[in-house]
Structure formats: C-alpha cells, structure tokens
Amino acid sequence: MTCLCHISRIRAPASTLRPSNRRLQHVSRAASTFTSTSHSSSSPAFTHLKSPNSPHSSKWPRRTHRSSAFTSTRQLSTTPSKSTNSNTSSSTSNNKSNKDDPKKSHRKHWTRRWPAKTSLLLLLTICALPTVSEALRTGDSNCTINPLQNYLVGRPLNPTTFVPFTITAREQVSPTSFILTVRPLHARDAPFFFLPDLHANKPILTRAWEHGLWSVEIKQPQLQVARDYTPLPPLHNEAQNDLETGVLRFLVRKLDGGEVSTYLSRLSVGDKIELRGPHLGFDLRARVGESEKDVVFLAGGTGIAPALQAARVLLGDGNDGTGKRSRVSILWANRHRADCEGPGGIISLLAEERQRHGDRLRYACTVDEEGTFINTGAIVKQTGMSSSLPSSSPGRWSWVPFSGNKTPPPPSTASDLLPATAAGEDTCAYHSAKRLITMPARDTPGEKGCTCAEQQQQHWGKNLLMVSGPDGFIATFAGAKVWGAGEELQGPVGGVVGTLRKQNPRFWADWLVLKL
Numbered sequence: 001m002t003c004l005c006h007i008s009r010i011r012a013p014a015s016t017l018r019p020s021n022r023r024l025q026h027v028s029r030a031a032s033t034f035t036s037t038s039h040s041s042s043s044p045a046f047t048h049l050k051s052p053n054s055p056h057s058s059k060w061p062r063r064t065h066r067s068s069a070f071t072s073t074r075q076l077s078t079t080p081s082k083s084t085n086s087n088t089s090s091s092t093s094n095n096k097s098n099k100d101d102p103k104k105s106h107r108k109h110w111t112r113r114w115p116a117k118t119s120l121l122l123l124l125t126i127c128a129l130p131t132v133s134e135a136l137r138t139g140d141s142n143c144t145i146n147p148l149q150n151y152l153v154g155r156p157l158n159p160t161t162f163v164p165f166t167i168t169a170r171e172q173v174s175p176t177s178f179i180l181t182v183r184p185l186h187a188r189d190a191p192f193f194f195l196p197d198l199h200a201n202k203p204i205l206t207r208a209w210e211h212g213l214w215s216v217e218i219k220q221p222q223l224q225v226a227r228d229y230t231p232l233p234p235l236h237n238e239a240q241n242d243l244e245t246g247v248l249r250f251l252v253r254k255l256d257g258g259e260v261s262t263y264l265s266r267l268s269v270g271d272k273i274e275l276r277g278p279h280l281g282f283d284l285r286a287r288v289g290e291s292e293k294d295v296v297f298l299a300g301g302t303g304i305a306p307a308l309q310a311a312r313v314l315l316g317d318g319n320d321g322t323g324k325r326s327r328v329s330i331l332w333a334n335r336h337r338a339d340c341e342g343p344g345g346i347i348s349l350l351a352e353e354r355q356r357h358g359d360r361l362r363y364a365c366t367v368d369e370e371g372t373f374i375n376t377g378a379i380v381k382q383t384g385m386s387s388s389l390p391s392s393s394p395g396r397w398s399w400v401p402f403s404g405n406k407t408p409p410p411p412s413t414a415s416d417l418l419p420a421t422a423a424g425e426d427t428c429a430y431h432s433a434k435r436l437i438t439m440p441a442r443d444t445p446g447e448k449g450c451t452c453a454e455q456q457q458q459h460w461g462k463n464l465l466m467v468s469g470p471d472g473f474i475a476t477f478a479g480a481k482v483w484g485a486g487e488e489l490q491g492p493v494g495g496v497v498g499t500l501r502k503q504n505p506r507f508w509a510d511w512l513v514l515k516l
C-alpha cells in the first residue's frame, strides 16, 4: 500500500509550502522508517472516520463541498457556449462548419470546455484518488507519522497518530529546565488544511484529567523518536479555558545528549511540535478507594508533574466527593533553588491546592546544591511509619543524597516482596503488591479491576507511596524498574523503601509502591 506521505510530496513543491509544512514533508520521507519507543501504531485509524457518527465526519462535507465546487466550475465553463449559441451568426457559421467537418468541430468544442490545465489537473486527481482514498480508509501501518492524514482529516489528540500543536509560551525555570505551553493548531495557523475544531480536544482532555495520571509523547522529527512528557495541571481559574482550547503545559528538563529534551530546549514560540496521546497511567482513585488514606509522593525534578496530577485527582476539586479524605505529602528533590521557586508557576499550583485543601496537602522542596535531600526520616514521618516504631528508633534515620543519573544501586530481588498479602489480593489488579511487580506503569485496559474490594471489605483501598523522576532517583528510593515482555515493568520494591518494608512488613502491607 502506498503511504500517504508520498502523496504529500507530490502535492506541492517545497518552496511553495509554509515552513511547518516543509518540515512535515521532510518528516514524511523518513516516516516509513519511524519506530516509536512505545504504543506502536497499528490501529485502523481511519475506519471510524468513515462513520457518520465520527467526530471527524463533519470534515467530510467540506471535501464534498470542494468536489461540488469543481462541478460548478464545469457548469460555468458550459455557460459561455450557450451564450455563444445565442449569437445567431456565429452559431449559424459553426453549425455550418460542424456539418462540414464533424471531427474538427468536436475537438474545438472540447478544447474550449477543457483547457489544458484543467485536463491535467483532472488527470492527476483521478490518478491520485484510489491511493488517497485507500490510505485514508485504512491508514498505513508503515506510515506512522502521516502529515496528510493529520492535516487533511483534522484529527484531535489521539493515542495512535501524532497531531500538530504550536508553542505559545516558553518559560526558562532554571539553567536546565523550562516550561512549554502548547495549543492545537487550528485554521488560523494553516488556512489551506482541514484542521480539527478548536474544541475537538475537550472531551479527550477532560477524560484524561478525570483519570488523573497521564502523559503524551512528543516527537523529535529529524531522528523520528518520541518520549513521554506529563502535562502540568492548570491553575483552577484557568482550567476551563485550557480545556476548551486544548492548551497543555510541560515542565521539561534538558539532558546533556538527550535527543528529545535537547530538541525541545531549542524550540521557541511559534514553532510546531507533534503530540500523541493521551496515555493513561495507574488508576489512583481505584487504588485508594473510599476510605481515609495516606499518599506520599517522592518527586525528583520534573517528577513533580505526575505528583501534581496525583494531588489534583486524589484531593478532588471539593465538589465531586471523590478521594476527599486522602492526605497527600509531596517531597520534591531539585538540584537548584530556582527549580523550586522559579517563575514556572509550580509553587503557585502547590500553594493553590494547599489553600483549597489545607493540611490534606503537605509539600517540601529539597535542593542538592544547598545540601538538603529527601531522607529516610522524611519518608518514615510522612508515611506515619514512625508511629509504629519503638520510641528510640527515629534518631537512626540518615539522609539519602541523590545526585542525577549516577549508577543506581543493584535492583532488589523477589525476596524483597511483602511476605504476606490478604487472601484474594493476589488476583486484584488494583491492590495486589505482587501483581504490581510485573505490571508496566499503567493498568491493563478492559481488565476487571478490583476483586479484593468485594471479598475483603476491610482491605478496600490502600495507602500509596509513589516515586517519580529520573531512573537513578526511582532506583535509589524504590528499586529499579525492570525490563520484560518488551516494556518497562515495575519490578520488585527495593532501595530505601524496600529496606523500610523489610523492617516493618506489617505496616507496609497497607501500602502500594508505584514507580512512575
């Protein structure tokens, strides 16, 4: 099957394209070789586009409109001939010559109606139609990134294909991190293309924010690689507007030699990027349940983004009655003071949540360059483990310095698992600590989530300890993730938390440790 990318190449010479389109055209050349790090695209993406109920179906009438415009052009071209016929003398002479030389007259007749350019255009259209319609109908699995599809059909954000967004703001937070604000492309950006309705992303983003933890992939077009990034929740007074207009914000740390983060660090306002998602993470509300629970979040650097998502969904908005009884503590480790206090608005987000929820949200920021670090004592205190320890114990907790991506400690083994879980929990997708070991950082779609809630009412819901940040940070505090079945899995709990679990398995039986 021919990839639509190739069609886009013949659509117009590069010099006539807008810069963004030229870049997409470049992308299209390599698109067939693209392999993403996750979420491979094999979806029959266009099947649903043909459905009359599809959100995209409103675009098809525009295509129809074009073809009817073409028809009307043909009709217009016939009009003069009628008027010519009204001119009696020429009509008579033509009729005479027609009688004399019918072949010549026929050729003249069609030449007048079909100028050469129109014929050529028609020929090209006819040649391209079967390929275009086939590719639009089925999608082309080799052509993961398909600019023609994205622009012509006008897809909203979706987990299968990349769609274009434009950067509307860029804020440098510290020497290494910055915040990018993006919004979907709309008709003003590319007047020649069918782009999705400005509000087309609203239901998709609403569902993602309601779910809680989610991320999107951002593509590096030259290298054809994509990485996950976590949208920051908006301030409450901006939430509705951001939802309506599809605005997203990302806190990104530029890593030396990092392919996608370096690419993103070089972009500026007005540049285009391509996003694919949303990809939903763990269902936190299902894990916490309905009773009063503690949630402790250890965030390293940009790991604050999922911590903010978790806080937003677990503390609730004060009206929906969900998760209102959870208490959330965020321990946030940074290298520079500016990361904690920078102009990025993250502190404003935390302060706003604190104002809304009071003591239910606690947070602290440690700064490597100032010699403050998340320590074992802080974890013990925030989880409440200290209350289960003998009174002489607290003094022995030591600081746990963490610096960047240093070689992580060796992963813990299966023997670090909790020795006992309640009956029925091993089969519970949401509450089994054992099952977590072999899970990626998300739930399996369609799986029956919680069986232990029905069987063990008293075990309904667990406390959560979540760790998010660079690999070395996660490994230090909760043990390394492991690679298996072609993707990254949670792996056994190790590191600082693994040690604490060994010390008091009974206390930790009520906790789930999630590595994000």
Ligand SMILES: Cc1cc2nc3c(=O)[nH]c(=O)nc-3n(C[C@H](O)[C@H](O)[C@H](O)COP(=O)(O)OP(=O)(O)OC[C@H]3O[C@@H](n4cnc5c(N)ncnc54)[C@H](O)[C@@H]3O)c2cc1C
Pocket (backbone or CB within 6 Å): 215, 227, 228, 229, 230, 231, 250, 251, 252, 253, 254, 255, 256, 257, 258, 259, 260, 261, 262, 302, 305, 405, 516
């Ligand atoms: C669900 C999820 C959400 C995320 N959210 C965010 C977020 O909100 N913000 C954010 O900043 N990040 C986030 N990340 C991390 C992000 O996806 C990327 O992993 C990160 O930006 C680095 O990507 P990169 O392409 O720049 O680096 P990569 O090219 O993947 O390199 C990673 C590291 O390896 C080193 N490296 C690369 N090649 C070599 C080599 N040949 N030899 C030695 N070292 C090498 C690089 O120097 C770098 O330090 C998230 C990750 C996940 C899984």
